[in-house]
Amino acid sequence: MLDLAQNTMDGIAAGSAYALLAIGFTLIFGVMRRLNIAFGPSIMVGVFLGAWVNAQWSAGLIGATIATFAGALVASIYVERLSFAAIRGDAALASMASSFALWMQLEQGVALAFPGRTTAFPTLPPLLDVQFVGLILHGDDILVLTVAGIALFLLHRLIYRSHFGLEMRALADSAEAAAVSRVNTKRVAFLTFCLAALIGAVAGLLIAATDGQVSPKFGLWATIKGLVAMMIGGLGSLRGALLGGLALGIVEAQAQWYLGAAAREIVVFGLLFLCLIALPGGLAGMRETGAERKL
Amino acid sequence: MLTLENLSKHFGGVRAVDGVTLTIREGEIFGLIGPNGSGKSTTVNLITGLYTPTTGTVTLDGWDLTAMPQHARTSRGVARTFQNIRLFGNLTVAQNLWVAQNGHEQRREHFLSRWFKPGGEHGASVDELLQFSRLYSKRDVLAGNLSFGEMRRLEMARALASNPRVLLLDEPAAGASQEDGQLLAERIRAVRDRGVTVLLIEHMMELVMGITDRIAVLNFGQKIAEGTPREIQDDPQVRAAYLGSGHDEKMERASA
Numbered sequence: 001m002l003d004l005a006q007n008t009m010d011g012i013a014a015g016s017a018y019a020l021l022a023i024g025f026t027l028i029f030g031v032m033r034r035l036n037i038a039f040g041p042s043i044m045v046g047v048f049l050g051a052w053v054n055a056q057w058s059a060g061l062i063g064a065t066i067a068t069f070a071g072a073l074v075a076s077i078y079v080e081r082l083s084f085a086a087i088r089g090d091a092a093l094a095s096m097a098s099s100f101a102l103w104m105q106l107e108q109g110v111a112l113a114f115p116g117r118t119t120a121f122p123t124l125p126p127l128l129d130v131q132f133v134g135l136i137l138h139g140d141d142i143l144v145l146t147v148a149g150i151a152l153f154l155l156h157r158l159i160y161r162s163h164f165g166l167e168m169r170a171l172a173d174s175a176e177a178a179a180v181s182r183v184n185t186k187r188v189a190f191l192t193f194c195l196a197a198l199i200g201a202v203a204g205l206l207i208a209a210t211d212g213q214v215s216p217k218f219g220l221w222a223t224i225k226g227l228v229a230m231m232i233g234g235l236g237s238l239r240g241a242l243l244g245g246l247a248l249g250i251v252e253a254q255a256q257w258y259l260g261a262a263a264r265e266i267v268v269f270g271l272l273f274l275c276l277i278a279l280p281g282g283l284a285g286m287r288e289t290g291a292e293r294k295l
Numbered sequence: 296m297l298t299l300e301n302l303s304k305h306f307g308g309v310r311a312v313d314g315v316t317l318t319i320r321e322g323e324i325f326g327l328i329g330p331n332g333s334g335k336s337t338t339v340n341l342i343t344g345l346y347t348p349t350t351g352t353v354t355l356d357g358w359d360l361t362a363m364p365q366h367a368r369t370s371r372g373v374a375r376t377f378q379n380i381r382l383f384g385n386l387t388v389a390q391n392l393w394v395a396q397n398g399h400e401q402r403r404e405h406f407l408s409r410w411f412k413p414g415g416e417h418g419a420s421v422d423e424l425l426q427f428s429r430l431y432s433k434r435d436v437l438a439g440n441l442s443f444g445e446m447r448r449l450e451m452a453r454a455l456a457s458n459p460r461v462l463l464l465d466e467p468a469a470g471a472s473q474e475d476g477q478l479l480a481e482r483i484r485a486v487r488d489r490g491v492t493v494l495l496i497e498h499m500m501e502l503v504m505g506i507t508d509r510i511a512v513l514n515f516g517q518k519i520a521e522g523t524p525r526e527i528q529d530d531p532q533v534r535a536a537y538l539g540s541g542h543d544e545k546m547e548r549a550s551a
Contacts, residue, residue, distance in 0.1 A: 163393070170383045170394045177381035179365040180343055180374065181395040182457050186364075 006135050007253040013141035015249020016148035020203035021226030022233060022241035023155070024196040030172040030236045031192045034092045038079045038099040040226060041106040041219030042197060043204040046072025048110050050205070051119040051214055061122040061209065068208075069201045075106060076197030080190060089175065103219065111216045118215040121208040144206045151202045152242070158195075159238070168192055172236075200226075228268065232275045234282020243283045247271075296321040296492060297342070297373075297461050302351035303516075304337050311337040313516035314351070319461065324483060324493045326503040326524075329513035330536060335496045336378070338513070339463050342494075343375050344368045355460065370397075372460030376450045378469055384439030388430055388449055391438050392421045395456035419455065419489075427485070428452040443470065451482070461492040468499040480506045504528065512536065 127139030233244025
């Protein structure tokens, strides 16, 4: 019982980073009705830039953080211009296919620029573990949860309490109506892409700083985690992305503890399979009309 | 006021709109009619900017709109409704209007907003528009949960929230009964009395003949007639265009 609770706690910390990745996917999918599978690799570019800045000038975590945000933003804008802004809105498949091409390009570019492949990333400042009723909350996890919580709070305020957020939600509901309601649809779509990049960069930063290193395969990993969490939660729903991310983190932690690392992926994809069959709208999808619209 | 000059839109070999020239005067209710496929909806899409014209220009109060994107035209004063209603179904009724208002009133209620939107001219207040559209009691209901009639009224209210000079109504009577048609006529007049010029695209002849000041008729993308409802009903070319298309009978009834 204690193990179960401990695993759940560890899982929530990992899951909060997955949730941020899923939210990044969801923002882009919700507003554009298109999937950006180069999302993970764009973040990976940012994290590598952070690692490089740190190695070059001993910039530490703060310098690496700034470089990570800048790198993820620039890489995302590159993807947006080539795979989304340049391709008409009704050609969703063309955008996805070309974002796959850019994924390969970004991954190979980083692999060539960093022949050592795996590169050190500055770690989180050490924080004491907290113990209560036999459970251990790790210092790293406290930081991860705090940062993810702040990011989610700010995002929530932006989406549900600002005019820009209202325009985003309007665009997600009906692009045609938004265009004739004084919404600059191209601008809102572009800024949504940037917002997703920043949210994803927070996740990439937390994961790389916890691990203390990053490899070019991080892009693949981030895309898969984000997509799986988004699909478990429900396509196009922000609340679903949050729930899906946390569920993914918890299930992974439990599976790893009880069944071992080898079984972890089997359990995760088994869960995804079950979700797609039993809950096609995801954990939260059925309640929001936005999730009912098809790709 | 709203002027179309030699406006054309060709889709491959199809001339959906072919050299239409029209002037809509300030404060009038102008009807645009024609058989199915005559180019009415394409004309609306050219005015609002969904399509770029093959040739010709669209000007409003002397401003050339032809190269402007849709949202800029709406800011200049062109608003529209859709034949198939387009609402923000996951937003509340009031939020639907806030979007079109460009954040004038919302800013008071929410922090951060001022960072994203500069101030600007102010149209009618959301509450006033909701009362005008008999939707005030539904203020905080999600637009997707409204009845069909309420959705139509909300769509028109949202168009008015953008503070338009001219409102394009694309078949607002589609799916409405005879009695609804009467109410709709009253509401269109009320919109005009607010100082908004109305361009009405409609199949329902009784409605068009009853409330418009002037009418233009399209057929195969070309304007074949323009004039008062009386002149249009007596026009032999118009009668020929409608012959056999099922509207002839309606024309007779409307003129009787």
